[in-house]
Amino acid sequence: xxxxxxxxxxxxxxxxxxxxxxxxxxxxxxxxxxxxxxxxxxxxxxxxxxxxxxxxxxxxxxxxxxxxxxxxxxxxxxxxxxxxxxxxxxxxxxxxxxxxxxxxxxxxxxxxxxxxxxxxxxxxxxxxxxxxxxxxxxxxxxxxxxx
Numbered sequence: 844x845x846x847x848x849x850x851x852x853x854x855x856x857x858x859x860x861x862x863x864x865x866x867x868x869x870x871x872x873x874x875x876x877x878x879x880x881x882x883x884x885x886x887x888x889x890x891x892x893x894x895x896x897x898x899x900x901x902x903x904x905x906x907x908x909x910x911x912x913x914x915x916x917x918x919x920x921x922x923x924x925x926x927x928x929x930x931x932x933x934x935x936x937x938x939x940x941x942x943x944x945x946x947x948x949x950x951x952x953x954x955x956x957x958x959x960x961x962x963x964x965x966x967x968x969x970x971x972x973x974x975x976x977x978x979x980x981x982x983x984x985x986x987x988x989x990x
Contacts, residue, residue, distance in 0.1 A: 851876060852884040852902045853910035854917070855936075859890030864913045868936060872910065881908070888912055892920035903928035911947075915939035915954075922947050 853872065856865035869885060876883035884906065888895040895912050899921045902909060909925055911918045911934040918937030925932040926946030934947050938954040 848880055848882045849907045850882045851908035851910055852906040854886045854888035854895045854898050854912045856890045856913055857887040861890050861913050868913055892917055895921050899924055903930050911936055918942055
């Protein structure tokens with residue numbers, strides 16, 4: 844007796860604001876599905892929460908494995924829909940702290956922990972009171988070390 848293959852589905856931004864990340868994630872997910880013998884459905888959400896919500900609403904009752912989209916905002920938009928259906932969402936592309944919630948199994952570490960290793964590795968011999976960094980717009984920032 845043979846069983847039907849496992850099905851998995853997700854949306855990724857193959858176009859739109861997260862196209863680079865979505866395209867790279869799609870390559871990895873396709874490789875995994877091929878290697879594991881999983882029947883994969885992948886839809887381009889173009890960075891749109893409405894597009895992602897529409898796709899996941901169609902899948903919650905028929906797909907074995909629901910993988911989350913890329914970006915915290917898109918995961919945040921679909922997580923309640925998946926959880927309300929009593930399903931588990933495997934989050935690989937959202938890292939906001941508030942995504943740690945029932946019904947979401949997150950693979951990435953929360954974004955608030957990204958610099959913790961740097962903080963712990965600072966020289967204990969120094970009396971450092973400030974953490975300096977450069978914001979994305981190029982402006983320098985100084986933060987008290989306790990924050």
